[in-house]
Amino acid sequence: MTVKISRNAARKLRGNEEPLTAEKASEIMASDMRSVAQNELIEIDEELLMTLREVFGDTGLIEDEAKLRELIKQRKIIYRNFIKSGHASLAMGNALLSLDASLNEEQRDRLKGSSEKILPFGDTVASMLRSVARFVQAGKVPEEQLPASYSAAYVLTSMTDTELEAAKSNGLIRPEVGRPRLLKFRKEFREQAKADDTGKGGVIDIEKLVSQRTRLNSRRRKISAEYFALSRDVREISQVLAKLQKRPG
Structure with missing residues (x-):
């Protein structure tokens, strides 16, 4: 049977000064295979490994291959x-x-008012699920990229197209992204x-300015x-006073 080993292990096998027994060679190759397996793991998902090091770095878990x-x-x-x-x-x-499409308006209202009696959740959750479904149907986000949590996906439905594009650019439109992270990004x-x-002086609202000018005019x-x-009244009073003051006392 042919076994592939790394160059490092090959150097160990060649440079070993001690007598190289079959047991010793097997030990070196087994150690090398473990090293390769761990390196392959790091190569598969370097970001995950960094996260694991951050969380478990001082616990010895990263060094424990099993x-x-x-x-x-x-996790998979x-x-x-x-x-x-x-x-x-x-x-x-x-x-x-x-279901909504199959009911008339009164029946839809009845369903929404009694969701928890008929469905496994209340109307709040039902409304969120509907919004997410409409969002995907409108082609805003492909189903395979939609956050797996419906509450996280619902946050996307409240974003503008500009915000969605920015979220995509930041790698936030993924199944594993949760609601808190999306809320933080949107905020x-x-x-x-x-x-x-504000730095640009704000957006000028023309309609608001026209309305303000009309009020001021x-x-x-x-x-x-x-x-x-008032000026007329003052003049008339002044004329009366002037006549009175001219009369002989």
């Missing part, structure tokens, strides 16, 4: 089923939309957009009319 492999294995199982749950949520949303994006607008005309009326 535990590391078990963590990766079970959880991830696979998590993705399935996302597809299930979308399927429920599509089913709700189909920071809107705050930055607001700051940018109306007020100016009113004030002008009052001014002329």
